[in-house]
Amino acid sequence: MRKSDWAFPVDMVALVSMPIFSMLAILLAVQVYNTSRGDPTLFIVAVGMGLIGTGLLFAARLPLYRQRKFFSIGPRELDACHRKLYKAAYIFIVPSIVMLVLMWGAVK
Numbered sequence: 119m120r121k122s123d124w125a126f127p128v129d130m131v132a133l134v135s136m137p138i139f140s141m142l143a144i145l146l147a148v149q150v151y152n153t154s155r156g157d158p159t160l161f162i163v164a165v166g167m168g169l170i171g172t173g174l175l176f177a178a179r180l181p182l183y184r185q186r187k188f189f190s191i192g193p194r195e196l197d198a199c200h201r202k203l204y205k206a207a208y209i210f211i212v213p214s215i216v217m218l219v220l221m222w223g224a225v226k
Contacts, residue, residue: 132183136176140169147218164217171210178203 147165178200182190193204 132176136172140172143168160217161221164214164221167210168214168218171207171214174203174207174210178207 144165147161178193178196181197181200182188182195187195193201196204
């Protein structure tokens with residue numbers, strides 16, 4: 119039996135699907151925002167911080183993805199440079215989540 123040449127690498131699936139999921143998240147976030155009233159500045163900052171954090175997290179974990187380690191938790195298997203990226207990603211992600219949850223609670 120001949121192995122297919124059409125195998126698509128899993129890390130490339132992650133790379134290609136990230137913008138798609140980002141756009142879906144933005145569309146969902148815009149829908150949530152459209153149900154509320156007020157100044158959109160904080161909302162835009164929160165979504166922007168989340169997107170930056172997601173990009174940094176993907177960049178930090180890219181060496182693990184290339185090693186096909188998709189389900190490892192934490193930065194312990196990363197080198198020093200990628201650990202810094204990992205921590206920087208969470209510096210953006212955590213406040214973004216907190217801001218979005220607080221805004222979502224204020225809408226209801």
